[in-house]
Amino acid sequence: MNFKLDETRVWQYSAHIVMIFLSVCALMPFILLFIASFTDNTTAMVNGYSFFPEKWSLDAYQYITREWRTVGQAYIMTILVTVIGTAGSLAITSMFAYAISNRNLPGRKLLSFMSIFTMLFNGGIVSSYYVYSSVFQIKNTIWALIIPNLLMNAFTVMLVRNYFANSVSPSITEAARIDGAGEFRIFARIMLPLSVPILATIGLMGAIAYWNDWTNGLYFLTERDGGHLYTVQLVLNSINENINFLANNSQITASAGRMELPSTTIRMAIAVIGILPIILAYPFFQKYFIKGIALGGVKE
Amino acid sequence: MEASASRSEINAQNKKRRKTSWRQYIPFYVMALPGVIYMICNNYLPMGGIIIAFKNMNFKKGIWGSDWAGFDNFKFLFASxxxxxxxxxxxxxxxxxxxxxxxxxxxxxxxxxxxxxxxxxxxxxxxxxxxxxxxxxxxxxxxxxxxxxxxxxxxxxxxxxxxxxxxxxxxxxxxxxxxxxxxxxxxxxxxxxxxxxxxxxxxxQDYYEAASIDGASKWRQTWAITIPLLxxxxxxxxxxxxxxxxxxxxxxxxxxxxxxxxxxxxxxxxxxxxxxxxxxxxxxxxxxxxxxxxxxxxxxxxxxxxxxxxxxxxxxxxx
CATH class of the missing domain: 1.10.3720.10 (MetI-like)
Structure with a gap:
């Protein structure tokens, strides 16, 4: 008995030790980024980024507040895209899911298959790029950040359909139908309020996907004509691309008509500003986020 | 006579029911429509765009105007x-x-x-x-x-x-x-x-309780219960x-x-x-x-x- 107790304790302690180690590993790069953004630029250039910089400085943030137009604009774009995208995605997904959750609907199988087949096969990036840029002329418009790929996916459709079909009792909708309520009314007044948990979960996932997205902008926005539409992620990405461009073409200097590159600490400060809202909001939504993953609602 | 009359009556009734039932589903199709349109634009049109790979693609001429290339693109790719x-x-x-x-x-x-x-x-x-x-x-x-x-x-x-x-x-x-x-x-x-x-x-938890009563260590429980059930x-x-x-x-x-x-x-x-x-x-x-x-x-x-x-x-x- 005594031995058993000890064994449990050993497991407890080792579990805590491993978890503390992993949590530190997960957190450490963020702390480094954070400290780097508060480091004096010359110190960073001489000593490199460090957890214990010799000289601290607020210069990077002062620069950003002076240049708030660029960063602030990117912030507004990120919020706009996230709000419109998430709302649109919730509307389209829940309506489609409601339609195919009706077991008697003629053609329901076809609609479900149409959705599932998109998970099995796709036309590839090149034809998708061609369709959006040449057929729909979406390049350098805000729709380029909202519509391609993110608006609806078969996986969330399946989750919402299953919720509608299994967690909402059909007798409720049946009763409403007998009372003469139309389908739109039933959907908006009964189905949606009863499905808040799943809608909140997929809404959260959608919002994170839009907030973090940079690939749509990479394909459909050009710096010259679409730069004013850049979200925070795209500003961060374009800073990198310009630095890489200079690193690979060292004979061209920054003065040759290209944008002036922010100093090393300013880059880190912009990155901090980009992740801060997520980190601050995380404690409030992490419960739903974890629940969503357990449901299989977050795709990698 | 009588039988056929009643049959046609039933048919008519069925037809009527089918008609009204069809009508009752219209709202569902309307709700499915945005999703269907989105999938056609986002997924199914690009599937057709696969033919780009078999064309000598020229953006100015568009997909249909560009010349066919057969499997040349693939030959070039796999030769590299x-x-x-x-x-x-x-x-x-x-x-x-x-x-x-x-x-x-x-x-x-x-x-x-x-x-x-x-x-x-x-x-x-x-x-x-x-x-x-x-x-x-x-x-x-x-x-x-x-x-x-x-x-x-x-x-x-x-x-x-x-x-x-x-x-x-x-x-x-x-x-x-x-x-x-x-x-x-x-x-x-x-x-x-x-x-x-x-x-x-x-x-x-019953599995683990039974196992500890039998004196199985945690390590053994992990390998004999958790992993197999996962x-x-x-x-x-x-x-x-x-x-x-x-x-x-x-x-x-x-x-x-x-x-x-x-x-x-x-x-x-x-x-x-x-x-x-x-x-x-x-x-x-x-x-x-x-x-x-x-x-x-x-x-x-x-x-x-x-x-x-x-x-x-x-x-x-x-x-």
Whole structure:
């Protein structure tokens, strides 16, 4: 008995030790980024980024507040895209899911298959790029950040359909139908309020996907004509691309008509500003986020 | 006479019912419509766009105006060394991710389940999951803060202190398989850990109680109860990821190596190749050939994986 107790304790302690180690590993790069953004630029250039910089400085943030137009604009774009995208995605997904959750609907199988087949096969990036840029002329418009790929996916459709079909009792909708309520009314007044948990979960996932997205902008926005539409992620990405461009073409200097590159600490400060809202909001939504993953609602 | 009259009556009634029932479904079709339109634009039109790969694509002439190229684009692609490199990289990295990711996330899930303090357990879960919330652009910045040749933490604080010479990380190929694998594990372990944890939590405590009465150690309980009961989840996730082995995470391979040309031979996967051929070189032939090659092989694998899952556990199959 005594031995058993000890064994449990050993497991407890080792579990805590491993978890503390992993949590530190997960957190450490963020702390480094954070400290780097508060480091004096010359110190960073001489000593490199460090957890214990010799000289601290607020210069990077002062620069950003002076240049708030660029960063602030990117912030507004990120919020706009996230709000419109998430709302649109919730509307389209829940309506489609409601339609195919009706077991008697003629053609329901076809609609479900149409959705599932998109998970099995796709036309590839090149034809998708061609369709959006040449057929729909979406390049350098805000729709380029909202519509391609993110608006609806078969996986969330399946989750919402299953919720509608299994967690909402059909007798409720049946009763409403007998009372003469139309389908739109039933959907908006009964189905949606009863499905808040799943809608909140997929809404959260959608919002994170839009907030973090940079690939749509990479394909459909050009710096010259679409730069004013850049979200925070795209500003961060374009800073990198310009630095890489200079690193690979060292004979061209920054003065040759290209944008002036922010100093090393300013880059880190912009990155901090980009992740801060997520980190601050995380404690409030992490419960739903974890629940969503357990449901299989977050795709990698 | 009578019989036929009643039959026609019934027919008429049926027809009427069918008509009204058809009408009663109209709202459902209206609600499905935006989704259908979106899928046609976003998924089905691009499927037709696959013919670009068989054309000598000229943007000005459009798809229909461009000349047919037959299989020439594919011939060019497979004649190049690139086709082999990008296929190898995609398959090898994904295999490493599948094996390491499965083992590590199960280990972490089992250990987290041992933490009996609820608050501590929640905190560990949240912290380990945090990297999953970040975009690859942010991960690029985080890795750069560690590895940058001039200002990186590794060169300036660690290698320096050990008296070792600085390494130009973004130019030296041999480190990149490790860097990419570690970056990917760092970002995704939290996600798969949560999935495994949710099925470990679902295991009935009775098994463990019975086992401890019989004197089984924790270690033995893990191997004799937890792992065998996790098997269905492990197999399902394993097959699903094998089905997606031909697709790579574009963000990881594009952002983390900062699209550095010197590293291409060890960092370039099919998705990165397609992006660079299309957006940097405007080479429609090569990029569409590579992208269709990925679609077709990918489709076969996903289909095969699903048929296999259907046999093993019906409820986890996509169709």
């Amino acid at each position: 060394q690139d086709a082999w490199t990008i296929t190898r990289n995609t398959l090898l990295y994904n295999s490493a991710f599948i094996v390491l990711g499965t083992v590590l996330s199960i280990a972490v899930a089992i250990l987290i389940n041992e933490v009996k303090n609820k608050t501590a357990s929640k905190m560990y879960q949240s912290l380990i999951l945090l990297p999953f919330l970040m975009s690859w652009v942010i991960v690029n910045y985080l890795v750069f803060a560690l590895l940058s040749a001039e200002t990186g933490l590794l060169n300036n604080s660690i290698l320096n202190a050990l008296g070792k010479p600085a390494v130009s990380w973004y130019n030296e190929k041999q480190y990149w398989p490790y860097i990419l694998i570690i970056s990917n594990m760092w970002k995704t372990i939290g996600y798969s850990m949560i999935i495994y944890l949710s099925s470990i939590v679902g295991i009935s 098997k269905p989840t492990i197999i399902t996730l394993f097959i699903l990821s094998v089905g997606r082995i031909f697709y790579s995470d574009f963000g990881l391979f594009y952002q983390v190596p900062r699209n550095s040309g010197t590293l291409y031979s060890v960092t370039r996967t099919i998705d990165v190749y397609v992006y660079n051929a299309l957006m940097r070189n405007s080479d429609f032939g090569m990029s569409s050939a590579a992208s269709v090659y990925q679609s077709i092989v990918g489709f076969t694998l996903v289909l095969g994986a699903n048929l296999l899952i259907r046999k093993l556990s019906r409820e986890n199959a996509l169709f």
